[in-house]
Amino acid sequence: MLEKLLDVEEDACVENVAIGASTITVFLKALKQFCGDVIEVHSNYTTHENRVLYEVILNSSNEVERQSKPKIMLEAGQQAGSQPVMLALYVIEQLVACEEYSDMIEKVTWVILPCTNPDGQEYMRCNREPWYKNLKPLEENQSFGVDISRNFDDSWNACSLPDNIFSHDYRGPTAASENETQFISDAIEKHKQDLKAYVSLRRDGHAILYPFASKSITTEALERATSVAGEIAAKVNQRSGGIQSFLNTSIHDMNGDARCGHSVDYAYNKHGIPFTYEMRVFPETTNRIMSKFQTLPKGYEGVLRNGYFSGIRELFNIIASDKT
Template identity: 45%
Template sequence: MDLNVELLFLLIAVTTCVGDPSISGTLCGCKMVRQCYVDMLLDLHEQDEAMCMDDAEVGTSTYMIYFKALQKYCSSVFNVTSDYMTAESRSLYEVQVHLPKDGDKKNENVPVILMEAGQNGGVEPVRLLLLFIERLVACEENDHMIQNVRWIFLPCTNPDGLEYVRFDRPNWGKNTRKLGNGGSYGVAISRNFDYHWNDCEKAKSMLDKYYPGPAPASEIETKFIRNALLKYKDDIKAYLSIRRDGQHGILYPHAFSDKTDDVDPRQVKIAELVSLKVNQRGGTLQAFVNNSIYRINNKPVCGSSVDYAHAQGIQLPFELRVGFEQDLHILKTFQTVSKGHDAALRAAYFSGMRELHAIVTNPK
């Protein structure tokens, strides 16, 4: 059977089973697909666009098309705005996913979980955040997750770095803003926040991948993340910064020092619970760790957004590290890895977010 015909039959089948979990078959990871999402997928299919995040080639044009489609078809649960633009004139998007109860549009006393991805470049953090958006918007079985929480997503906080990584420098970790006389460029967004920025030895060369910038909060990308944290500060219950450095895991403050007397035991406990859930769902190829950022790095990192969020009084700030490409390259050298390993890991990460949601909304 022709692939396009198969897809059309699948979409028709999904349309008929909206709200009926007894009918087998899934689409974009959903058991029950929201009707607006089915309408959107039919439109994307007619335009020969990839319909599910697992099938998409992630880049700035990909999520721009995706957000426009979601805004057109699923505005009852999805909203996107863009008030910031990078040095290379790429938009920085803020996405809200929420299903107000009983038509309540005021969002009073609704906790916020804020997630952002891609500070240090790389495709996988952005793909993962887009997948989270997809699961929350598309899947009716996740309605409870968007009824009692407002999810604020900053889907790609370094789009210039993303595009540079995609086409040229896989180990790039900065933006691409020209510095000095134009002979050098790029600032590490992950080290540019105004918290203990001066407490680490600075990279001596602007060519260094860890160059933290000429001053704290010097970059538009930093301001974008900082202002979102301040905008929702009173309601944020958890903040996660998704990145691609090192072994995957969920890491709590601090990054600038190993200050054990200032570590919140609740942050430690919740990191353990989320890690346990991810490992249960994702298998045992490589443990999903939980620890402080400092201990995982084994050196101080200053100007971290997670430390900045912690200093603003946000209760549960974490760094979520992912690294499918690096992990798979290492794993394949000494064992067989199934073709579905990366998809299984993404599903495991979403299970971890379900656990975090349950913790945030638990009155105890």
């Protein structure tokens, strides 16, 4: 397979290449061609700039095993940046290509939305100002972009944010106004019957965060979800700990204030998905500060990536063993 796909000096591993919109398209087309028995790729949604929003479904090739299995959804890149997208592609690569993980697609159906803000991601790749929004033009091109992570139809209007189109956290004119938001919401709606877990992979952090984002409360119903977050954090720390701990807490407590219109709250409150998390990966800001005082270990990003995959595998183990 690799001999047919690779040009001279091309790398065989997706985690070692620059991640852009074209990379995602080529990667998924190759997997569809060579691993079509276990992968479905849907491309029914596009962004304002006409980039494709892909839905990837990974499942056993055994038709009997395809029926009535729990589902786990991973969604990456709402806040632009390439590293969460790379992690999502890495997970796809491991599940499809590694025999040691074959049980992960035999016992669970995986729904992966590998890049949910490709316009923002491409803008970030040009090393312009820090960017977290999409690139939808606003008010006759006076400004650009809505913060997708604040645009979901859950407590959307509960936070006292100014409707300032020039703000980096502009939440949009209405809830679910954006193509990207509608894409994610529709995917959750489509798979909700068997969906046991939804994880939103986001940039610049090192933590697993559980509901709620819009308020600082805990409920008995969340006790199991918070316990599972602790188990995931322990597994990540076991594999990649050393420089900094992988934390687990609520989204509200991590941010220090309310974040309304959050996809995790939407999945939990509107659709009753029992395990809903925001997973922050690759601590850009912390690493940038630390590197001024000490040299980060060689291969540190790879260590983190393997740690995050271990955490995702731990979530799979919990779902597959029906400890829910």
